[in-house]
């Protein structure tokens with residue numbers, strides 16, 4: 001597993017004083033006996049104050065279970081979670097004073113109440129007095145661009161507006177740590193971009209710590225400093241977005257050869273090299289070659305040997321989606337020692 005530089009693994013269940021969030025050896029098993037499901041298996045990570053961390057993973061990876069444990073909505077089988085140094089399961093009320101949550105589908109708001117009433121409730125919970133509340137609510141309405149909807153009931157808002165109210169209520173609590181589950185789900189491009197900008201602003205200008213779970217890689221790439229990738233209840237990568245992209249940088253090439261490569265040649269090449277995304281059309285064949293160093297030259301030799309004239313070799317710039325797919329595919333293939341992730345974890349080349 002790749003570890004984020006500068007992060008401090010937590011051991012023995014102690015809170016890490018430097019961290020806004022500290023999760024150690026988290027385990028959660030649902031059910032029992034033959035029906036038992038190990039949803040989370042030994043997950044540990046820290047989130048530094050004033051940073052944004054994204055949790056990515058395929059369906060069933062254990063992301064929601066981790067988030068729900070953090071919000072104390074479920075009790076883990078093992079492990080400890082601290083928010084601002086407070087154990088969320090032993091002292092949930094104290095921990096909640098520091099936390100705001102935005103759950104998928106704006107489920108953390110009261111849909112029958114108006115936007116302003118929702119913000120009132122959450123600022124009362126936050127302990128703000130009457131005068132502070134008025135100012136805070138006006139600020140939030142303006143900040144999130146929903147002041148014109150202040151007296152509308154949440155149920156009647158668009159999806160994007162509901163998401164904004166949901167984030168505003170999380171902020172009404174004056175939270176230090178905001179936990180978000182699929183914050184941009186169902187939003188149009190413009191609203192999604194706006195919400196991403198707002199989240200980044202909260203981190204950079206207000207020093208808020210953000211932990212967000214999303215299937216939307218663009219959101220994670222735009223908002224987060226660091227990404228944790230989970231698979232099968234475990235963390236399989238944990239590093240800065242930049243480092244994870246670097247890990248796969250210049251390791252893939254898009255190769256275009258003249259002619260439509262026949263199946264026998266394709267199979268021969270695939271046996272020797274890691275090739276993907278074959279596309280035969282209009283008199284040429286394109287594929288991606290995941291090769292490094294000497295393998296690159298061997299591939300050129302092999303193409304020459306089968307008489308395939310190379311039209312173009314382009315470096316493929318990986319995005320987070322590519323990184324994610326390759327890391328989780330490698331896990332599925334149970335070939336961890338051959339992956340760049342495993343190499344990096346063992347101190348190998350990056």
Ligand SMILES: Nc1ncnc2c1ncn2[C@@H]1O[C@H](COP(=O)(O)OP(=O)(O)OP(=O)(O)O)[C@@H](O)[C@H]1O
Pocket residue numbers: 030031037038039040057058059060061062063064065066
């Ligand atoms: N209440 C429950 N009872 C039994 N099993 C559960 C329960 N909740 C989750 N699971 C199982 O635990 C595993 C992890 O689920 P979890 O919802 O945490 O994954 P996830 O990464 O959030 O997935 P998704 O992206 O689909 O939301 C899955 O195998 C799921 O079926």
